[in-house]
Structures are given as C-alpha cells and as structure tokens.
Amino acid sequence: MPKDQVLGPDAIAARLADLPGWREADGWIIRTYRTHSWKGTLMVINAVGHLAEAAWHHPDLTASYAWVEVRLTTHSAKGLTEKDFALAKKIEDVVGWQPGLEGGALEGTPSDPRFAYIKHDR
Structure with a gap:
C-alpha cells in the first residue's frame, strides 16, 4: 500500500489496536500524554518534535x-x-519508554515525585 493512501475504517481500527492510548476522531489519531509538571510537558514536546522532524x-x-x-x-x-x-x-x-522495567544497566527515573515527569498509563 502506498504510504500516502488514505486508510479505510477497518485498517484504522486494526492499526489502533496496536497503539493503546491512541484514538481516532474526525480524521486524526490522537493521544494525550499526562505529565507531572511543565518540565515533563516540555520533555514530551521536544521528543515528539525531534521524531516528527526526523520523519x-x-x-x-x-x-x-x-x-x-x-x-x-x-x-x-x-x-x-x-x-x-x-x-x-x-x-x-x-x-513511553521505561528503562527501569527492562532490567538492564539503565535504571530509569526514581519513583520520587521530584524526578518523575511522565504519568505512564501502563
């Protein structure tokens, strides 16, 4: 399928099944990320901005x-x-990356609310 071909309702529903937290509305897919503070909000915006620009x-x-x-x-x-x-x-x-759950060398952010920034819903 060409990458710019508009998907039908069944294809959209199938792809959304692999993206928990995302929903479709009025021709958009939408996700709200909850953060602990303005710092976390800016971190999400910058991460999304980097990925979008690269893509x-x-x-x-x-x-x-x-x-x-x-x-x-x-x-x-x-x-x-x-x-x-x-x-x-x-x-x-x-x-949504939570390195502390992977058990590797990266332990992830502490549970202390002073350091938390994303409210993970999984």
Whole structure:
C-alpha cells in the first residue's frame, strides 16, 4: 500500500489496536500524554518534535502544564495514512519508554515525585 493512501475504517481500527492510548476522531489519531509538571510537558514536546522532524511528518500539538495532546493526520492526503501510524508508534516507543522495567544497566527515573515527569498509563 502506498504510504500516502488514505486508510479505510477497518485498517484504522486494526492499526489502533496496536497503539493503546491512541484514538481516532474526525480524521486524526490522537493521544494525550499526562505529565507531572511543565518540565515533563516540555520533555514530551521536544521528543515528539525531534521524531516528527526526523520523519518529516508533523503533528499538531496542544499543551498545558501537565499534559500534551498529539494529533496526527496526513494533510496532503486529507486523511489517515501509514505515515501517521508509523510516527505514532515511534512516539509511543520513545515517550513511553521505561528503562527501569527492562532490567538492564539503565535504571530509569526514581519513583520520587521530584524526578518523575511522565504519568505512564501502563
């Protein structure tokens, strides 16, 4: 399937099944990341910005003190395409990463609220 072909409702539902926390509304896929503070919000915005720029596919972002909403659609195709789901997956992998759960050399952020920044929903 060409990467700019608009996906139908069944294909969208199938791809969303692999992206917990994401939903479809009005031709967009949307995810809200909850953070502990403005610091966490900025970290999410910067991570998403880096990934979007590297992918050359740009989301709409809305932010407040303790949350960031990421909205993806392919404007040139006027709908949802493989590009949107590929970028959503990469964003989810990076923003949702919890190295402390992997048991490797990286222990992850402490549970102390002074250092927490993302409110993981899994």
